[in-house]
Amino acid sequence: MTDVQVVRVFADPAGNFGNKLGVVLDGASIADPGDRQKLAAELGYPETIFFDDLERADFKIYTPAVELPFAGHPSVGAAWVLTRELGKAPAVLRPPAGEVPTWQEGDDVWVRGPLASAPPWWHERLDSPEAVDQLTGPLAPEQDATQLWAWENEQAGTVRVRVFGRRFGIPEDEACGSASMRLAAALGRRLTIHHGNGSLVLAQPGPPSYAEVGGRVVADSQLQS
Template structure:
């Protein structure tokens, strides 16, 4: 049986390559794991904020799953997928094709960026707190009604630097270490480019894009390479 490469990445790391949101990229998924139920089992078993199934690497066709099911798109998933595809194809993909619609991608000063239609982004709510200490003091589990919420405070308002955390239990993850989609929506809400210190140490960059779009970017590193030959082997790893 042909083996399948599974790459675990960390997306939106800091300048040293530390922290970042864990993401698995499953290559050759169109042949190995074409069925939605298989993908749902894998994503649920991993328990990560997102798992990307690459159906066609050359065309950058892919699907994004959380432990709770498929999403049309996700910021960290697309940034990580663009980074990985750029390395296996020998050149950065100009367009990614998730099920939610095409997303432009580019690199700038070592950061990978994607431009995402806002209509495909989950409906994150935002709650501003008085300062970063108040954001840091939040604990899990969150009260009922505070699901799919990004909580934030200014670190340096003139410079556009923010402290934030995101809680999205409906997607199967109690706290998202570095949430691209919520940060894109925050940049659009505030109408400016942001540098967001997210979670335990991640850095997410975001900016409003053209009408109906937003941009998100950051650093990516490879965390681990796995090789599997079936779903059961994957989940048993």
């Protein structure tokens, strides 16, 4: 049996909602990539991470369908988990994409990641937040990695977003960090993103070819699989 911690990343200020993340602290207990992929599919969370070295913040990221070199939601979650497990906040994370700086601002955990290593989300603007709310899926079946969004308040930088990721085994992603990073980079400004059913994501451009994403993380549950 494998111990799996579950956290919710990008919770709202009251600690509700957020995107579930499976966390295997003892990655050596499931060393085979095929077995890791199988567990990630069984759990069904948008991502599950496996730590190969806690002290070095070395971890791998799996969706229910594929392994990723970098993603925002699991990286923010990894930084929060490491702070709790080690008693100190890491300065950098080490997913397969390379070193990812991380820091904390109040209750929010932030990471800076390379856009070239993030999933290639397509993003399309809709006419209103209500149009986003009324979606039952992507605009067309072939849009299998799609972010659909609308301004709530353009001056304030608040947007309404939903993300559909069948390509990665995720029919709808409750709160997608990498898509939020791509949107902030494309718009060139800091965003407050009302995502999914009630999650809250913060994102902003970083240095050239990078973007930053942050939010609140809360503990959810622990299970054995």
